[in-house]
Amino acid sequence: MLSTQDTAIIPHEWYNVVPDLPRQLPPPVDRDEKNSSIQLLNRILPKTILKQEFTFQRYTKIPEEVQEIYAQIGRPTPLFRANGLEKALDYKGKILVKYEGATITGSHKINTAIPQAFYTRDEGSTGVVTETGAGQWGTATTVAASMAGITSKIFMVKVSFNQKPLRKNIMELYGGEIVPSPSTETEFGRQVLAKAPDHPGTLGIAISEAVEYALEKDLKYMLGSVFNSVLTHQSVIGLESEKQLEILGEEPDVMIGCVGGGSNFGGFVFPLMKKFKEAKIFASTASEVPKFTKGEYKYDYVDTAKILPSIKMYTLGSDFVPEKIYAGGLRYHGAAPSISMLVNSGKIKSSDVTESSVIDALKLFARSQGIVAAPESGHAIATAIEYARANGNSRETILVNVSGHGLLDMSIFQR
Amino acid sequence: MTPLILYFTADYPSTEILKSFLGAVDPDVVKYVEIGIPESNPLYDGPIIKATHSVALKNYTPSHLLEYTSILNGKGIPTYALSYYEKFSKQGISFAEFLKDDGFRGVIVPDLLTDYSEESDRIIPEIEETFNFIPFFNPATPDGLIISVSSMTRSWIYYGLQPSTGIDMPFDLEEVSKRILDLLPGREINFGFGIRTTAQIREVLDLGSSGVAIGSLLVEYLKNRDLEGFRKFQVSVREAPLNAD
Ligand SMILES: Cc1ncc(COP(=O)(O)O)c(C=O)c1O
Numbered sequence: 001m002l003s004t005q006d007t008a009i010i011p012h013e014w015y016n017v018v019p020d021l022p023r024q025l026p027p028p029v030d031r032d033e034k035n036s037s038i039q040l041l042n043r044i045l046p047k048t049i050l051k052q053e054f055t056f057q058r059y060t061k062i063p064e065e066v067q068e069i070y071a072q073i074g075r076p077t078p079l080f081r082a083n084g085l086e087k088a089l090d091y092k093g094k095i096l097v098k099y100e101g102a103t104i105t106g107s108h109k110i111n112t113a114i115p116q117a118f119y120t121r122d123e124g125s126t127g128v129v130t131e132t133g134a135g136q137w138g139t140a141t142t143v144a145a146s147m148a149g150i151t152s153k154i155f156m157v158k159v160s161f162n163q164k165p166l167r168k169n170i171m172e173l174y175g176g177e178i179v180p181s182p183s184t185e186t187e188f189g190r191q192v193l194a195k196a197p198d199h200p201g202t203l204g205i206a207i208s209e210a211v212e213y214a215l216e217k218d219l220k221y222m223l224g225s226v227f228n229s230v231l232t233h234q235s236v237i238g239l240e241s242e243k244q245l246e247i248l249g250e251e252p253d254v255m256i257g258c259v260g261g262g263s264n265f266g267g268f269v270f271p272l273m274k275k276f277k278e279a280k281i282f283a284s285t286a287s288e289v290p291k292f293t294k295g296e297y298k299y300d301y302v303d304t305a306k307i308l309p310s311i312k313m314y315t316l317g318s319d320f321v322p323e324k325i326y327a328g329g330l331r332y333h334g335a336a337p338s339i340s341m342l343v344n345s346g347k348i349k350s351s352d353v354t355e356s357s358v359i360d361a362l363k364l365f366a367r368s369q370g371i372v373a374a375p376e377s378g379h380a381i382a383t384a385i386e387y388a389r390a391n392g393n394s395r396e397t398i399l400v401n402v403s404g405h406g407l408l409d410m411s412i413f414q415r
Numbered sequence: 416m417t418p419l420i421l422y423f424t425a426d427y428p429s430t431e432i433l434k435s436f437l438g439a440v441d442p443d444v445v446k447y448v449e450i451g452i453p454e455s456n457p458l459y460d461g462p463i464i465k466a467t468h469s470v471a472l473k474n475y476t477p478s479h480l481l482e483y484t485s486i487l488n489g490k491g492i493p494t495y496a497l498s499y500y501e502k503f504s505k506q507g508i509s510f511a512e513f514l515k516d517d518g519f520r521g522v523i524v525p526d527l528l529t530d531y532s533e534e535s536d537r538i539i540p541e542i543e544e545t546f547n548f549i550p551f552f553n554p555a556t557p558d559g560l561i562i563s564v565s566s567m568t569r570s571w572i573y574y575g576l577q578p579s580t581g582i583d584m585p586f587d588l589e590e591v592s593k594r595i596l597d598l599l600p601g602r603e604i605n606f607g608f609g610i611r612t613t614a615q616i617r618e619v620l621d622l623g624s625s626g627v628a629i630g631s632l633l634v635e636y637l638k639n640r641d642l643e644g645f646r647k648f649q650v651s652v653r654e655a656p657l658n659a660d
Contacts, residue, residue, distance in 0.1 A: 018555055019594070023532045025555040029458055036462045039583070047585045054577065056554040056586045057594075 004244040005100045009076040013059040014123045015234045017270040017367035020058070022345060025228075025337055028309035029299060037309040044118040044221040054231040056059070060232065069147065073110050074103040075236065079244035082400075084368035090219040091388040093395040096250060098241050099266065099371070100403045107404030108264045108332040109140035109375060112233035113222065113286075117144035120220040127151030129214045130222035131181065131206030134160055134328035134376065135167030136404055137224040140163060142176030152220070155181040155189075155209045158201035160328040166408050182267030183208040188212055188305045203260075203332045204318050215307075218393055225261025226302060226311075227335050234267020239399060242271055252276055252399035254387060258284045258379040259291075259350075262330040262336035269348075270338075272399075281348045281385050282387070283339065284379035285360075289321040291316050292343050294352035300334060313340040325355055327375035327410040349385045358382050359412060374413050416624030417444045417653055419616075420605055421633060422497070424451040424467040425483065428637050437486045440644055441649045446626055447605075448487050449523060450480065452498040452519045459525045463631040477517070493520040495549060500527045500538070511545035513590035521547025523573055528552075528560060549573050553608070554591045561598050572599065573628065576609035576619075583609060590624040601623025615657045 015342040018025050030036050041050060052060060058218060062070075088298045089095075100108035104195045120128055127150050132138030139152040145152035154176050161180040179185060181201050182192040186209045199205075210315045215219040216383065223230050257265035265283055273281070287290055298388040302308040310333050315334040318320075322331045331377065334340075342348040353361075360373060361382035366372050373381060406412070421440065440448065451457075453471035457464065480496075487494045491612060496519045503510035514522055522542060527535055528551070542548040547570035552561055554576070565572060574595050576583050595604055606619050607628030616627045637644040 019558050022559070024528045024553075024557065024560055026461060026529045027553070027555060030462060030465075040464075041584075042583065050585045051587055054554065054584050055591050057587070101456050298435045 004079050004247050007071045007076070007241045009240050010070050011236055012067065013061055013063065015235040015239060015271045016056060016058055016060065016228065017266070018056045018228060020274065021338060021341060022347075023341060025341065028239065028311050031306070031310055032170055038308060040307070041309070044211060045223070045332050046116065046123050046125070046220055048119040048123070049116060049223070052232060054226060063115070063118070066118060069114050070236065072204045073105070073114070076244070077102045077237075078238040079126040079241055079248070080367055081168045083247075084370075085365060088188045088331060088364060088368040089385060089388045092393050093388070094250065094397040094400045095384060095388065096252065097369075098237060098268065098398060098401045100237060100401065101371065101377070101405030102375060102393065104134070104234065105143055106138045106338075106407065107136040107140065108234060108237060108267065109137045109224065111236050111267070112139075112145065112150050112263065113140035113144035114147070115233055115234065117141070117150065118335065121148040121150050123313055125150065127152040128155065128218045128222045129155075129219045130224060131155045131203060131210045131216070132160070132224070133157050133206070135171070135205050135408065136374065137163055137331060138171050138176065138178065139174065141222050142171045142174035146175040152176040153213065154178045155183060155206040155213070157181055157203060157206050157331070158199070158330035159324045159362070163326065163411055163414055164408060170408065181209050185208060185209070186212045186216075197368055200321070202304065202321055204304035204320070205328060207303040208307055211303060211307045212305065215295070215300050217225065224265040225332070226334065228336070228338065230263045230264035231338065234263045237264065237267040238269060238271030241268065241399070242275060242340060247305050250397055252279050253396035254282070254398045255286060256282045256380050256384050256387070256398065257401040258330065258376050258403060259335050259339065259413045261334070262339040264405070266336055266339055268401040271409045272358075282383050283343065283348050283350045284353050284383040285350060286325055286327055286379060287352040287354045288325045288328055289332070289353050291335055294354055295334075296343050297340060300332070311337050313337050314343060327355075327358065327379065327407060329374070329376040330379065351386070353379045353382045361385050362406065371402070372406045372410075373402050374406040375409050377402040377404050378406070416531065418605070418620070418630040418651055419445045419625050420447045420449060420607065421445055421630060422449045422451065422607075422630030423633065423637070424464065424471045425453055426479055427453075427467040428484075428640070429474055431481035432637065432640055434486060435642055436637060437483055437562055439646055440492065440527075441653070442490045442492055442591060444649045444653045445492055448492055448494045449497045449628070450483055450494060452502065454499050454502055457499065459529070463634050465467050468633055468635065473478060480517040488518055495521045495523055495524045497525065498532055500524050504531075509545075511542045517569065519546065519569055521549050523549045523551050525551050528556065528564065532561055532594045533635065535564065537553070539564065543568060551575065551594065551606070553577070559604075560600060561595065565602060567633055571603035571605055571625065574604050574606050574624075577609040588618065592619070592624065596623045613652055614654065617655060629644060
């Protein structure tokens with residue numbers, strides 16, 4: 001029987017969009033004449049990641065070991081028709097869902113955590129350090145590190161740390177060490193706390209702390225999003241979807257995903273964009289973090305401490321402090337350069353979604369499909385619902401990437 | 416002749432020192448010279464070249480350019496200007512005419528494709544009417560752009576192997592070389608960025624590059640006014656068994 005969940009659907013190669021972009025991707029740049037922040041990446045990233053970041057190969061072979069683990073962590077993830085949601089909306093077209101919440105850690109983040117942790121181990125490092133917002137990235141990192149037999153340390157944005165105590169438990173269960181950020185463990189964290197003892201934390205600050213810690217302790221830093229190599233690893237989402245659509249005999253007219261740093265969105269949309277050239281593409285972001293509509297397309301720092309290079313992207317400023325929304329994964333000030341370029345060129349449309357419409361969308365999705373989606377993914381679902389409502393009779397096929405489940409984010413419904 | 420291309424920033428470290436270096440350029444080793452026009456914000460250059468720009472700006476006068484090209488043209492070495500478009504677009508002059516009058520054979524414009532991509536289809540043919548536009552590509556340049564821009568030009572192509580000059584990044588040399596060579600069969604493609612040793616020069620030539628551009632590596636000789644060291648470097652390249660044609 002044809003199934004969209006056969007392990008044969010797991011791709012053997014990752015896809016990098018850069019050689020297929022319409023314009024040249026602006027390179028990362030240094031702002032400081034004396035200390036090169038690009039050079040610094042050599043100290044904190046595994047060589048293989050740097051190679052992938054700067055070689056811009058269209059296809060890169062996925063190591064056998066990583067392919068095997070992809071099968072163990074739930075790949076291929078399901079792609080199904082959301083009949084319940086279609087009915088609830090009385091939508092005449094089709095709504096298809098690619099569901100990354102079905103991986104063992106409950107989101108797409110594991111897709112890149114696995115290769116990064118294994119490259120780190122292969123190159124002889126003993127541990128990894130990273131930041132996490134909502135906790136999904138931290139969770140994926142702790143599992144991947146344990147599978148690779150190395151240690152993991154996670155700086156978790158304080159507001160999420162307080163909102164989601166279960167996240168800490170699960171990351172510890174997986175063998176990680178978790179600290180709320182800003183913390184007293186780094187110089188930068190201490191500086192922030194000295195100025196604002198109650199600082200809620202931001203992803204920009206947590207990245208700065210993780211990078212500083214990696215440099216200090218000679219550990220490898222895990223890239224959660226934004227970087228090109230991460231989007232490349234995440235291409236498994238779109239590559240699987242391509243085969244699954246073929247099995248189902250479907251072609252999307254509209255593709256929708258949510259954007260924090262852009263990894264689930266890029267991983268989902270880029271491989272499909274090649275084939276479905278005419279499809280409309282929407283990037284959902286939080287109204288509280290309106291990077292594409294209120295941000296500027298310019299060179300800006302990846303992190304608040306300005307340790308990492310500047311990249312050209314839509315940004316609200318590397319010192320932007322967003323409201324304490326529940327979708328911690330969308331609180332990042334910028335977005336991947338490749339996605340930013342395509343938003344700038346008009347190929348990708350953006351859609352800002354308010355927290356209350358996200359909550360409504362999550363409820364409707366839970367009641368019609370039975371899936372509790374992550375608050376971040378709720379943005380994509382809300383955009384899809386809005387599109388379906390506005391185009392009720394269009395009979396278009398809408399494909400939504402639901403990047404994670406929200407079973408550990410239930411506090412969003414308690415207000 | 417050894418297919419070496421040398422990069423110097425105009426007026427670095429001083430007009431006189433640079434002139435003495437250009438006087439020592441060996442036409443048996445060097446096929447082209449690139450002269451960078453000093454710039455207050457050389458965005459896409461690495462730290463070593465950036466530092467030369469800030470020194471050079473203090474000494475720079477456009478009239479020096481002709482002095483440099485005269486020395487090189489006297490040796491029969493074609494000389495190219497490297498200039499950011501931003502600078503000239505602000506001045507509102509025809510920069511191709513200006514540079515041609517100063518004795519340059521063509522121009523390399525590192526920010527054109529990244530920052531002026533909408534205008535490049537208009538600007539490149541305009542420049543090509545005056546002299547040679549040398550496309551500057553790197554591994555992040557999309558295939559489509561490599562093909563369309565190359566087709567608007569007649570001369571050689573500059574391929575930067577790394578995202579920035581003078582920075583050592585692990586990258587897959589074979590992979591990045593193969594991609595451009597496959598896209599542009601038959602074209603003269605010279606590689607640069609991040610090449611430091613004679614062994615690397617040979618490796619790049621073996622992979623099929625037509626020549627090798629060296630920039631950051633020369634800064635140490637210039638900074639120390641080490642003309643003898645620069646001469647020896649050229650000799651070492653000449654004597655290394657380079658087997659490119
Ligand atoms: C479930 C989920 N979706 C989306 C995101 C946003 O990140 P990205 O844009 O890199 O996919 C996050 C980040 O934490 C997340 O946890």
